[in-house]
Amino acid sequence: MTSPTISNQETLIESSQKFHAPRLIDRIFYWLTVLLSVGIGAVLVWITYSLLSIAFPAIATFNLGFLFSQVWNPVQDLYGALPQIYGTIVSSIIALLFAVPLGVGVAVFLSEDFLPRRILTPIAFVIELLAAIPSVVYGMWGIFVFVPFILPLLQGIHNALGWIPFFSTPPSTRQMFATALVLAIMILPTIIAISRDSLISLPPQLRQGAYGLGATRWETIMQVLLPAGLSGIIGSVMLALGRALGETMAAAMLIGNANRVNVSLFAPASTISALIANQFGEASGLQRSALFYQALILMILTLIVNMLAEVIVSRFQQVE
Amino acid sequence: MSSPNQSSRPQNDNPYDIATGEFDKGVTSGRKLFGKVMTGLVMLCVAIALLPLASILFMLLKNGLSRLLQDFPSVFTELPPPPLVDGGGFRNAIMGTLLTCLIGALISVPVGVLTAIYTVEFGQGNKLSQFVRFCTNVLSGVPSIIAGLFAYGVVVVLMGTFSAIAGGVALSVLMAPIIIRTAEEGLKSIPREVRQGLVGIGATNFQGVTNVILPAALPFIATGVTLALARAAGETAPLLFTALFNQFDARSLREPIATLSVLIYNYAIAPYKNQNELAWAAALIVVLLILTVSILARSLTSRKVY
Numbered sequence: 324m325t326s327p328t329i330s331n332q333e334t335l336i337e338s339s340q341k342f343h344a345p346r347l348i349d350r351i352f353y354w355l356t357v358l359l360s361v362g363i364g365a366v367l368v369w370i371t372y373s374l375l376s377i378a379f380p381a382i383a384t385f386n387l388g389f390l391f392s393q394v395w396n397p398v399q400d401l402y403g404a405l406p407q408i409y410g411t412i413v414s415s416i417i418a419l420l421f422a423v424p425l426g427v428g429v430a431v432f433l434s435e436d437f438l439p440r441r442i443l444t445p446i447a448f449v450i451e452l453l454a455a456i457p458s459v460v461y462g463m464w465g466i467f468v469f470v471p472f473i474l475p476l477l478q479g480i481h482n483a484l485g486w487i488p489f490f491s492t493p494p495s496t497r498q499m500f501a502t503a504l505v506l507a508i509m510i511l512p513t514i515i516a517i518s519r520d521s522l523i524s525l526p527p528q529l530r531q532g533a534y535g536l537g538a539t540r541w542e543t544i545m546q547v548l549l550p551a552g553l554s555g556i557i558g559s560v561m562l563a564l565g566r567a568l569g570e571t572m573a574a575a576m577l578i579g580n581a582n583r584v585n586v587s588l589f590a591p592a593s594t595i596s597a598l599i600a601n602q603f604g605e606a607s608g609l610q611r612s613a614l615f616y617q618a619l620i621l622m623i624l625t626l627i628v629n630m631l632a633e634v635i636v637s638r639f640q641q642v643e
Numbered sequence: 644m645s646s647p648n649q650s651s652r653p654q655n656d657n658p659y660d661i662a663t664g665e666f667d668k669g670v671t672s673g674r675k676l677f678g679k680v681m682t683g684l685v686m687l688c689v690a691i692a693l694l695p696l697a698s699i700l701f702m703l704l705k706n707g708l709s710r711l712l713q714d715f716p717s718v719f720t721e722l723p724p725p726p727l728v729d730g731g732g733f734r735n736a737i738m739g740t741l742l743t744c745l746i747g748a749l750i751s752v753p754v755g756v757l758t759a760i761y762t763v764e765f766g767q768g769n770k771l772s773q774f775v776r777f778c779t780n781v782l783s784g785v786p787s788i789i790a791g792l793f794a795y796g797v798v799v800v801l802m803g804t805f806s807a808i809a810g811g812v813a814l815s816v817l818m819a820p821i822i823i824r825t826a827e828e829g830l831k832s833i834p835r836e837v838r839q840g841l842v843g844i845g846a847t848n849f850q851g852v853t854n855v856i857l858p859a860a861l862p863f864i865a866t867g868v869t870l871a872l873a874r875a876a877g878e879t880a881p882l883l884f885t886a887l888f889n890q891f892d893a894r895s896l897r898e899p900i901a902t903l904s905v906l907i908y909n910y911a912i913a914p915y916k917n918q919n920e921l922a923w924a925a926a927l928i929v930v931l932l933i934l935t936v937s938i939l940a941r942s943l944t945s946r947k948v949y
Contacts, residue, residue: 345847352849356761359754360771363823364778366816370789373796428688437682446689448941453696455937457877459904460926463911464699467706467919508695515692541678562784569786571880576912596788596880603792603884618792622785629784633777 374622378615389616395582395598397606402613404620409584410499410592411621414574415567417503417588418510423560425507426514430556431544433515434522447519454512462576465505470577473501477589494589497579503588505573510563517562517636521555522548554635561632565625571596595621700930707927710920718924723890723906726915733925735892739807739902740929743886744875746811746896747818752868754815755822760852762823763830775823783820790816791881799885805899810886814878818871825870829863830856862943869940873933879904903929 375382381389385402392403433447477494484490494500529551533543549556579591580601595617606614711718717732724731758775766772794813799805833856841851857864886900888909893900903925910922 345850349847349849352852353765356757356765357771359757360761360766360775362754363758363775363782363819366819367778367782367785369797370785370793370816373793374789377796425688425691428685429692432685432689437686446693449696450692452934452937453692455873455877455933456696456699456930457879457904457907457926457933459877459879459907459911460699460703460930463907463922463926464695464702466911468698468702469695511692539674539678541681542674544681565784569784569788571786571788572908576908596786599788599792600880600883615792615796618789622789625784625786625789626781629781632784633780 371619371622374615374619378612378619380609381612381616384609385613385616389613390620393583397610400609402610402616404595404613404617406582406584407593407595407598407617408620410578411568411594411596411624413588414499414503414506414578414592414594415564417500418506418567419560419564421504421507422510422514422563426511426559426563427518427549427556429511429515430518430522431549433519435540435544447515450515451512453508454516458509458570458572459576461505461509462573465501465573465577469505470496470501473504477501481589488586489588492585492587492590495579495591497577497591498589499578499585499592500588502574502577502592505577506567506570509570509573510567513563513566514556514559517559518552518556521552521559524555525551554638558632558636561628561635565628565632568628569596569621569625570594571600575600703923703927703930706920706923707925710924711927718921722892723901723910723921724917725890726913726918729917731917731921733901733903733906733921735889736901736903736906736925737928739810739886739889739893739900740876740904742807742893742896742900743810743814743882743902744872746808747814747875748868748872750811750815751818751822751871755819755867755871756826756857756864758819759823759826759830760857763827764848764852764856779820779823782816783824785816786880787817787878788880788883790814791884794881794885802897804897805885805887807886807893807896807898807900810882810900810902813881813885814875817878817881818875821871821874822864822867825867826860826864829860829867832863833859866940866943869936869943873936873940876936877904877929877933879908883908 381402385392389402389404390408391405392401393405394401394403395406396402429450433443433450437443438446474494474496477498477500481490481493525548529547530543533547538546574594575597578594578597580593580597581591582593582598585592599614599618603611603614714730714732717730719732719737720734721730721732722735723733758779762772762775766775791813793816794809798809798812802809837855837859838851841855846854882902882905886902886905888905889899889901907922907925907929910918910925913919913922
């Protein structure tokens, strides 16, 4: 780490006190950077406050019952968030179910020497490009390409396994399951990048020791490397979960905006962000306030998940 | 996390395989098979992960390129068409994307760079800089639609109108963490000898930072700014209720303005074929822009200054 030591800084500050005008500029500059640094924290508080202040009428009207109500009736001004909370959490969890094994598999592949470095590096780069594609483009790709492609497959699952409640309705063109699959693709780069970093940064002695004990490559990976890199992998999964929870455009375009909880994954559903994106334009009064209440719930959900991820990832960085 | 063959130790007496001439450490065929299967599985994972990207790029080229080539200049110079009208373009949306991103950068770049200067140069490792790092990470996890609602609650409500400025504010919330992180990296990459040299010649912090340290860290900061711009150019959710949309050219920063990403959203879910095509063309432009910029940003940092 190439950074000034404390004493180094003190001499810097002392030396600046010899001349008056530069010293003044220096002080102003220093306090400006302090102010803006504090400002970054203040923005977080400000965001929460502005959500809270606009959501307040809805919070006062519906209290915590909001969280468990399935009603969304602008005519009678009655609102609840259960379908959205359910949809947000369930779609994110399904996305994780697909993205985690896939992402960890790719991360293992990229951190091992199955192929020479000069082939692996471009593959890793191309996969990172997945993260650069805007979510609205994923949404459009979902509408015109992915959902038409996957629908016959889902119809087959429904025909064969329709007795299972999760697959009990014929697959609709706008539905929870296909949305979750697109979300899985979108969060894949997050899982791959951070898991790969945590696997690469493991001390080489671990691998050498395992090989020395006679373990094969895959015994080393499964019993030594993956457990050792676990905190980094869990951190990556939490970050990916945070992203899936807040993902807006793909969900708004694909999930179908049904304001009720439906056990079948092939039926239209809703998420918090999709509801906000779809209704905010026409909403006013208590409805707008209720939308902010939902946003507040989303904010709290993602804050908890991201802070947990932060703690886990920083712990793995310390070990490293 | 345990292999099915955990307990299987070499069964054969002689680990040296006479037939192949290999000394195989006593790896039984079951353990070998497990390894082969797993290697096959992870390769399958890579193939599955690459498939969507290939599909997206292919469909963008297939659906977007034809429209772009078909009415080449007019796509960039005309206004979006109403439903059921042929032709048209998105010049107002291109302008809008540039403007909102520019406003976002004007806010987030100074804030981000100065914050990074504090955490690396002045407050290295102290409580405030740890707090700032934590907040930066949390901020980068804030859902983009929440940034939009924040800008709505602060700017739109205050100004009484949707505007490019509100859109820029929403984008700046998403851009700042990216800029802070890359600027921090850039400042940390400067060797301590440079700072010691600055003390040696009697430079103040301000002189040192502005004349020597910032210029040296510039490639990193430029990378951060371009990455942040790339992200902002594709963001839709924060613009839905801040910049809104405008069928025409915005005459000032204080009125609703069209952006490429919101145009893609509106026209992709519209039931009109011409608008769908236009959405694909716009998506192709946005993705090409973002991919070039991200690749460019990478090449900037790979060039070492020191």
